[in-house]
Amino acid sequence: MTKKSMQRNGFLLAAFAIVATFLVLAVEALTADRIKSQQRAQTLRSLNEIIPADRHDNDLYQSCGLVRNPALGSEQPMPVYRAFDDQKPTALAAEIIAPNGYSGPIRLLLAIRPDGEILGVRTLQHQETPGLGDKIELQKSDWILSFAGKQVRSADDERWTVQRDGGMFDQFTGATITPRAVVQAVKTAALYLEENSTTLFNSDLANCQEASNE
Structure with a gap:
């Protein structure tokens, strides 16, 4: 192979890489809004499952505020949804992260009553192994339903682990x-949501929708 043909092939490969990168970025840009819309719809469905309509009379998605605390599993502000019925606090829901999943972080939605009783947990996003770790999905197993009705007694509550x-x-x-x-x-x-429920219900938190539009 001559030097000229090697240069030509190198140029073609570089051009192909540039075009491929551009196409990937273009696809991501075109689908970003659709993905965000799908994620919002999934979150709303999960919210309505674990905080049913008879427990609140407000718009949960509009009552969302951002909270930054390591107890929620992330250094980034996480959405917290506040439910009220006739202006009385009835439930808190938070998007949380389990950072040490087998294949990476697991995004969850957790809802509790003001007294700390868990209303429900749902899995929003994960990369766990199909057929094994994906049993945290309600579509694959009812395991995630086992949290409902339980309560964390303290940080040293030894019941809160696997068998x-x-x-x-x-x-x-x-x-x-x-x-x-x-x-x-x-x-x-x-435990964090229960111990801070009064503050979370009454604080003027950064609005989730306004932050997402910045």
């Missing part, structure tokens, strides 16, 4: 890391 570690939650065959991460994240966040 293999002496706790009260089932683990998945061949995939203990995933449920262990979810249980720990829910425990930490639920």
Whole structure:
């Protein structure tokens, strides 16, 4: 192969890489709004499942504020939704992160009553192994429903782990890391929401929608 042909092939490869990168970026830009809309719809569906309409008379999505606290599993501000019925606080829901999933962070939605009783948990986003760790999805297993009705007594509540570690939650065959991460994240966040419920209900939090539009 001559030097000229090598240069030509190198140029063609570089041009192909540039075009491919441009196409990827273009597709991401075109689908970003659609993905955001789908994520919002999923969150709304999950909110309505764990905080049913008979528990509130306000618009949960419009009553969303941003909260920055490590107990929610992220250094970034996380959405917290506040439910009221006749102006009386009835539930708090927060998007939380289980940072130590088997294949990466797991995004969850957790709702509690003001007294700390858990109304429900749903999985919003994850990359866990299909057939194993993906049993945290309600579509794959009813495991995620096991949180409803439970309460964290304290930071030292030893019940809040999987049965293999002496706790009260089932683990998945061949995939203990995933449920262990979810249980720990829910425990930490639920305790934080309960201990700070009065402040969270009454604070003037940064609006989720305004922040997302910046």
